[in-house]
Amino acid sequence: MINESIKPRFCETDGLGHINNTVVAQWFEGARDPVFEWFTPDLSLSNWKLILAKTTVEFHAELQYGAKVELKTFISRIGNSSFDVYQEAWQADKKCASGTAVMVHFDHQAKKSQKISATTIECMKAHFIEL
Template identity: 30%
Template sequence: MSEKKQVHVMRQAIRWGDMDAFGHVNNTVYFRYMESGRIAFLEHAAGDVEIKDEGPVLVTAHCTFIRQLKYPGEIEIRTFAGPAGRSSFEVTHEIRMVDAEGKADVVAAEGGGKVVWIDFAAEKSVPLPARLREILPAA
């Protein structure tokens, strides 16, 4: 299995609207949390790359739910990336609960997916931008 590298960390509040009728964060919202981490990483990594004619598309997604999250609260989203292929790379996330002391030691969920860089008009994959490739771990 290839090596993954932590590439981004962010924190965000759990919102009241993230909860469902059972009083915990709805399972679909975990994918939004991972999306927030992935997009923040890509904005940082791609920086000056203009996402107009080409850009990232998530082609697979998965999540393992370990612990419930509830409002009010705060989470930390740790984003990890695998080595670059020609046009794609694997991304994984840990969603961690932040405790009263500000520590994020407890993993609530793990997930990720595969990101492919595509030409939007042609709907075909294209090589990853050099700036993004430089940040990803070596194969």
């Protein structure tokens, strides 16, 4: 598991005082940076090796301004060229949101998917969760 603690910003709240539903997807994307580094260690966009094929977010409870949020990132599926990143947002010991991002190892020059290396698969296995 990759763990990151964040503090919600006031500008991320909506008219009801909750964290806006669009914000969680942004938090999840930011928490995927360590995963991105397995493929592009310097995070150089000119050498980027991933595409996002699908993303989902489910809300389980309200997220509030003023309390830290723990973002937990796991790998939940490993394929030949694609994999699933499963993430959770926790606040006050409660799972408030979860989501999955389907990522594809991709050659942007050739415009086709690439096999994930054995070394990268080993990194993924260290963060694997069975759902």
